[in-house]
Amino acid sequence: MSARLGARARNWRLTLTAAITSQASVLPQLGFIRTASSRQGSLALAKAAGMEARARVAAFALLPPRVGGADSARPPAVCATRWSSPARSACTHAVLSMNLQGNEHNHKNGVFTADEELQAATKVQFGTTGESHEYSSVALPTGSDRNAQVKGSVATRPAPLDKSLVPGRKDMQGRTLLKSMNLAQLEDFVETELGTKRFRARQLWQWMYKEDKLAKSFDEMTDIAVELRSALNEKCTIDSLFVDDVVYASDGTRKIMYRLTSQPDSGTIECVWIPTDDRVTLCVSSQLGCALNCQFCATALLGLKRHLAVEEIVDQVVIAKRMFDAEKRVSNVVFMGMGEPLHNINNVLAAVNCLLDNRGLNLSHNKVTVSTSGLVPEIVRFCRESKACLAVSLNASCDETRNWLMPINRKYNMDALFSALRQEFPRRGENSGRVQRRVFFEYVMLRGVNDSMEDAQRLLKLMRSVPCKLNLIRFNSHPGSLFESSSEQQIERVRAFLAGYGMVVTRRESRGDEKMMACGQLGKIDEQSQQRPTPRLKVPAKFQPVLSAKKPIKADSQIY
Known part of the structure; x- marks a missing residue:
C-alpha cells in the first residue's frame, strides 16, 4: 500500500502557497512523528486521520525541508488545487509554527545553532522531554480525536492538551x-x-x-x-493575575509586574502603561518568555515557559484600566510585550475578540495592534480572522542578516514573508471597511549591523513591494547584550533617505528605558530558580569586528 501511494505521490504536483484556510477542524490533533521515517510516518498519519487517498499520498509533503538544504526556501504551507475541499483544508492547515528538522547540533562554547534553538523551542512548546530523538510536530486543530495516536511502524507520541485553550478553566x-x-x-x-x-x-x-x-x-x-x-x-x-509591583519611570511610563497565580506553572509577566499627550498605550504580553531567540531581545533569554491563557492576556488590560483609567484612559493596546503573539495565536485571537467586543471593553479595532516576528501561516490566518492591526518586526534588509538576528527567518524567509503580506494587504473581504490598509514594519536600529545606507536601499525596494509604514526604533540596551544603538544622526539619515522616495517612515521614541521597560527590555531571570539564560547564536564573521565583546549574563543575574 505504501509503495503504491508513494508512486502516486511522485505523479502529483502540488501547488505550494503560504495560504492557510479557516477550516481548521478537519484534521485531528495527532502528535509527533519521528523524522527518520518521514514518508511512512506521513502516510500512517494521513491514514489515521481518515483522509482520502490523495490527501494521504501528499501528506508527506507537509514535513518541512531540512534547514539549509536545497529546498529550504520552500513555502511553509501546502495546498493541492485538485483535491476535494475538506482534504485540501486539512492539509493546508497542517503547518507548524516551530518545526525544524535537524542539522547537527553545535554546543561549542555554550553557543547553539539557530536550528538547535528552534528545535529546543519546539520541544518546549509541545512538551517533549527525556528523549534524544528529533521530532516533527503536526499542526493541531482541536477536535474530538485530540489524543489520537498513529499506530504502525513508526514511533509516535500524543501531543499534550494545551490547557490554556480550554474554556471554563479552573484555578x-x-x-x-x-x-x-x-x-x-x-x-x-x-x-x-x-x-x-x-x-x-x-x-x-x-x-x-x-x-x-x-x-x-x-x-x-x-x-x-x-x-x-x-x-x-x-x-x-474573576481575576487570574495578581499585581506584584509597579515600577515608575521619570517620563511617566509605568511597568506593571503581574504574578500568574491561577495555575501551578506560575511566573511573572510584564505590561507597560505608556502615556502621551493624546492617548495612553498599553503594551501587553502573550507568553511567559519566548521561544524565538531574537538576538537583540532580553525576553528571549528566558526561553519559552508557557503560553498565556485568554484570561491572563485580557486581565492585563482590565487591571491596568482599573488602576489608572481615573488618571488617563487606556485607548490603545499593542501586543508587543513578552512573547511572540502569533505563536500563541488561538489565545491571542480570542483575547483580541474580547477587547473589541462592544458589549464590554469596546476598543476600536484600529487601536489594537498585534506584532509578529514573521510566522507566515499565522499572519495569513490573523489577517483573515481578526480586524485588529498587524505589525511585523523586520529588523533586517536581507536574509543573511535576518537569519542571525531572528532565527525564525530560517523557517519563513523574507520572500515567504513578503509574499504573504502582498497577498493580504491592503486587507479586504470579510474584514474590509475602515481597517488597516498598510502593514506596520518595526525596525530596531543596530550600529554596524543593519543601519548602513546599503541596508536603506534594500529596505526601499522591500517597502515598494507592499503597502506599508516603517517605524525606526532605537535599540534599548540590556545586561549581556552585544549590540549598541545606531547614532541619532545615522537613524535620521536612513529616515530621510526613505522619506525622500515617498515612503512613510516614523521614529519611535524610547520610553522608560532607564527602568528596563522599553522595547526589547522586558523579562527577568528568576534568581531563585537558578535558571541559566538561553544561549545566543554565534556571531557571523562579518559582524564580529563591529560588535564589542561583552561578558555573558551570569546564571544568577536578572534583567530588571
Missing part, C-alpha cells in the same frame, strides 16, 4: 475562571453549572468588562441576587 483552588470564556460559553456555564437564566451571563460580562465597572469581586455586582453572588463566590473567580 488552583478549583474555582472557574470566568474570563476564560467568551459570552456564549459564559451563557452555557451559568445555565448548566449555576442553574440560572442565561441573561445573568450578560450581566456578569458587563460587570467584568464595562469601563465604568471592571468589578474585581462579586459583591460589587449589586443587580445580581445575593444567593447567586454567594454561589459565584464559592465556585468562580
Whole structure:
C-alpha cells in the first residue's frame, strides 16, 4: 500500500502557497512523528486521520525541508488545487509554527545553532522531554480525536492538551475562571453549572468588562441576587493575575509586574502603561518568555515557559484600566510585550475578540495592534480572522542578516514573508471597511549591523513591494547584550533617505528605558530558580569586528 501511494505521490504536483484556510477542524490533533521515517510516518498519519487517498499520498509533503538544504526556501504551507475541499483544508492547515528538522547540533562554547534553538523551542512548546530523538510536530486543530495516536511502524507520541485553550478553566483552588470564556460559553456555564437564566451571563460580562465597572469581586455586582453572588463566590473567580509591583519611570511610563497565580506553572509577566499627550498605550504580553531567540531581545533569554491563557492576556488590560483609567484612559493596546503573539495565536485571537467586543471593553479595532516576528501561516490566518492591526518586526534588509538576528527567518524567509503580506494587504473581504490598509514594519536600529545606507536601499525596494509604514526604533540596551544603538544622526539619515522616495517612515521614541521597560527590555531571570539564560547564536564573521565583546549574563543575574 505504501509503495503504491508513494508512486502516486511522485505523479502529483502540488501547488505550494503560504495560504492557510479557516477550516481548521478537519484534521485531528495527532502528535509527533519521528523524522527518520518521514514518508511512512506521513502516510500512517494521513491514514489515521481518515483522509482520502490523495490527501494521504501528499501528506508527506507537509514535513518541512531540512534547514539549509536545497529546498529550504520552500513555502511553509501546502495546498493541492485538485483535491476535494475538506482534504485540501486539512492539509493546508497542517503547518507548524516551530518545526525544524535537524542539522547537527553545535554546543561549542555554550553557543547553539539557530536550528538547535528552534528545535529546543519546539520541544518546549509541545512538551517533549527525556528523549534524544528529533521530532516533527503536526499542526493541531482541536477536535474530538485530540489524543489520537498513529499506530504502525513508526514511533509516535500524543501531543499534550494545551490547557490554556480550554474554556471554563479552573484555578488552583478549583474555582472557574470566568474570563476564560467568551459570552456564549459564559451563557452555557451559568445555565448548566449555576442553574440560572442565561441573561445573568450578560450581566456578569458587563460587570467584568464595562469601563465604568471592571468589578474585581462579586459583591460589587449589586443587580445580581445575593444567593447567586454567594454561589459565584464559592465556585468562580474573576481575576487570574495578581499585581506584584509597579515600577515608575521619570517620563511617566509605568511597568506593571503581574504574578500568574491561577495555575501551578506560575511566573511573572510584564505590561507597560505608556502615556502621551493624546492617548495612553498599553503594551501587553502573550507568553511567559519566548521561544524565538531574537538576538537583540532580553525576553528571549528566558526561553519559552508557557503560553498565556485568554484570561491572563485580557486581565492585563482590565487591571491596568482599573488602576489608572481615573488618571488617563487606556485607548490603545499593542501586543508587543513578552512573547511572540502569533505563536500563541488561538489565545491571542480570542483575547483580541474580547477587547473589541462592544458589549464590554469596546476598543476600536484600529487601536489594537498585534506584532509578529514573521510566522507566515499565522499572519495569513490573523489577517483573515481578526480586524485588529498587524505589525511585523523586520529588523533586517536581507536574509543573511535576518537569519542571525531572528532565527525564525530560517523557517519563513523574507520572500515567504513578503509574499504573504502582498497577498493580504491592503486587507479586504470579510474584514474590509475602515481597517488597516498598510502593514506596520518595526525596525530596531543596530550600529554596524543593519543601519548602513546599503541596508536603506534594500529596505526601499522591500517597502515598494507592499503597502506599508516603517517605524525606526532605537535599540534599548540590556545586561549581556552585544549590540549598541545606531547614532541619532545615522537613524535620521536612513529616515530621510526613505522619506525622500515617498515612503512613510516614523521614529519611535524610547520610553522608560532607564527602568528596563522599553522595547526589547522586558523579562527577568528568576534568581531563585537558578535558571541559566538561553544561549545566543554565534556571531557571523562579518559582524564580529563591529560588535564589542561583552561578558555573558551570569546564571544568577536578572534583567530588571
